[in-house]
Amino acid sequence: xxxxxxxxxxxxxxxxxxxxxxxxxxxxxxxxxxxxxxxxxxxxxxxxxxxxxxxxxxxxxxxxxxxxxxxxxxxxxxxxxxxxxxxxxxxxxxxxxxxxxxxxxxxxxxxxxxxxxxxxxxxxxxxxxxxxxxxxxxxxxxxxxxxxxxxxxxxxxxxxxxxxxxxxxxxxxxxxx
Amino acid sequence: xxxxxxxxxxxxxxxxxxxxxxxxxxxxxxxxxxxxxxxxxxxxxxxxxxxxxxxxxxxxxxxxxxxxxxxxxxxxxxxxxxxxxxxxxxxxxxxxxxxxxxxxxxxxxxxxxxxxxxxxxxxxxxxxxxxxxxxxxxxxxxxxxxxxxxxxxxxxxxxxxxxxxxxxxxxxxxxxxxxxxxxxxxxxxxxxxxxx
Numbered sequence: 001x002x003x004x005x006x007x008x009x010x011x012x013x014x015x016x017x018x019x020x021x022x023x024x025x026x027x028x029x030x031x032x033x034x035x036x037x038x039x040x041x042x043x044x045x046x047x048x049x050x051x052x053x054x055x056x057x058x059x060x061x062x063x064x065x066x067x068x069x070x071x072x073x074x075x076x077x078x079x080x081x082x083x084x085x086x087x088x089x090x091x092x093x094x095x096x097x098x099x100x101x102x103x104x105x106x107x108x109x110x111x112x113x114x115x116x117x118x119x120x121x122x123x124x125x126x127x128x129x130x131x132x133x134x135x136x137x138x139x140x141x142x143x144x145x146x147x148x149x150x151x152x153x154x155x156x157x158x159x160x161x162x163x164x165x166x167x168x169x170x171x172x173x174x175x176x177x
Numbered sequence: 178x179x180x181x182x183x184x185x186x187x188x189x190x191x192x193x194x195x196x197x198x199x200x201x202x203x204x205x206x207x208x209x210x211x212x213x214x215x216x217x218x219x220x221x222x223x224x225x226x227x228x229x230x231x232x233x234x235x236x237x238x239x240x241x242x243x244x245x246x247x248x249x250x251x252x253x254x255x256x257x258x259x260x261x262x263x264x265x266x267x268x269x270x271x272x273x274x275x276x277x278x279x280x281x282x283x284x285x286x287x288x289x290x291x292x293x294x295x296x297x298x299x300x301x302x303x304x305x306x307x308x309x310x311x312x313x314x315x316x317x318x319x320x321x322x323x324x325x326x327x328x329x330x331x332x333x334x335x336x337x338x339x340x341x342x343x344x345x346x347x348x349x350x351x352x353x354x355x356x357x358x359x360x361x362x363x364x365x366x367x368x369x370x371x372x373x
Binding site: 013017020021023024026027029031034035036037038039040041042043045046049050053054055056057058059060061062063064065066067068071097101104107108111112115116117121122125126128129130131132133134135137138140141142144145146147148149150151152153154155156157159160161163164167168170171172175176 | 209221303313331
């Protein structure tokens, strides 16, 4: 299954590129000029995203380095103990929606510390792999088209992150122990 | 909401730093964060420019419309507000399939093209439309078939069977995506009701 899917992942992009180019050529699209024109659009999009990303990365970096994150973890620890949530994974669960690289570092650290085949190692991998970084996705997607008011999108993202954490815990527990 | 979170993150960091005497660290963290933002953004630039170039060819050749028309019944279920055969549908579909295959760097450009198309349909250009919120919900939960990064890291640390988390990841991301769509529906319904 894994081999089949990874083969598909490997071939999907080159085949798609070849198909698009050949199809365009058959429809008499000037492929080179059109590519350059489209790529120029990518530049504009990147510039629009940049200030949003800087704003978000500054806040997340400050929050982590100042010790405010650790303080928050300490505050909610009693509630998590009550729910029997493994405390080693609390930082990962909290950081996952905020920063992709930060949570990846924590997940890697957990895997190194407890072993990749331990309960905690598997849970960390599942948690990290099963959702995307909500704040990053929101910043990039809405920043790119100039949306100022995200209405309820952030709430939906954060609630589903919570659901993702709970499902990861449940599934890993049921499958591996 | 984003305003409050951003403000709270920064102000609480400074307050905590003032109490614990880590002002120096926070000072550096602010600029290190800004630098990370730029690095990440320029990492995006190469991928975005490349895919948007390819997608423009597909667009001009009429490929996007073709795909959109063929698959509109499926996407219409999730995005009832998008007119049938609108190019946004094709981009949403390519975004979802790239996510599924774990092609993160192809998923973002297609998601952004989908956003641009949704923005054309959006009556209020500064406020996210319900369809945009749904697209975001699907992307933040993102169903993952192959968590490539985590498999690589598990391999690196000598796992007996690095891919044994594929099933758990798929299951929990699938469940989380369903929940995301349901929560999105609930908020969308509430938003419509509050307007009336």
